[in-house]
Amino acid sequence: MAKLDIFPLLEQQGKTKYWLYKQLGMSYQNFNKMVNNETTSIRYENIEAICQLLNCTPNDIIKLDM
Numbered sequence: 001m002a003k004l005d006i007f008p009l010l011e012q013q014g015k016t017k018y019w020l021y022k023q024l025g026m027s028y029q030n031f032n033k034m035v036n037n038e039t040t041s042i043r044y045e046n047i048e049a050i051c052q053l054l055n056c057t058p059n060d061i062i063k064l065d066m
Contacts, residue, residue: 003037005063009054023053 010020021031024046033039034046047058054061 001065002062003065004035004042004061006035006050006054006061009056009060013054015054020050020053024049 006020007017010017017035020035021028024031026034026046030039034042047061050061051057
């Protein structure tokens with residue numbers, strides 16, 4: 001299963017979960033479900049926004065759990 005794994009990248013860049021939440025402008029409930037992998041889908045626009053904010057690629061934030 002593919003999972004969002006942004007916490008290591010946030011830590012490396014000295015940024016917080018709260019900072020990312022404010023930058024994305026999502027509701028906190030939806031944001032929290034997304035970053036804690038409690039949802040079954042993520043919009044492409046959210047992946048793109050996260051990658052732009054963290055200067056990364058989707059490969060850096062999506063991990064396969066095998």
